[in-house]
Amino acid sequence: MEKTGKLRIGNQVRKLRFLNGEMTQQQLADKVGVTRQAIVAIEAEKYSPSLELAFRIARAFNTTVEEVFILDETSL
Helix, strand or coil: CCCCCCCCEEECHHHHHHHCCCCCHHHHHHHHCCCHHHHHHHHCCCCCCCHHHHHHHHHHCCCCHHHHEEECHHHC
C-alpha cells in the first residue's frame, strides 16, 4: 500500500552554521540570497527549500546537498 503523507526532510543547517565560524542566520541568508526568516523556517523544518536553494546552501558550506539535507526514510 502506498503512503501519501508528506516527506519529512531534516537538515543540518544550524549545526553547519556553528561549525563554520558560528555563522549567523543573516550571514547565511545574505550568502545564498534569501531572507533571514527563510533560514529560520528551513532550520525549524517548517519549509523545504527549492532544489536550487538547497544547492546554494550546500555550496555556502562547501559540502554536498546530502550532507545538509536528510530525507526521513520513515516518512516514505
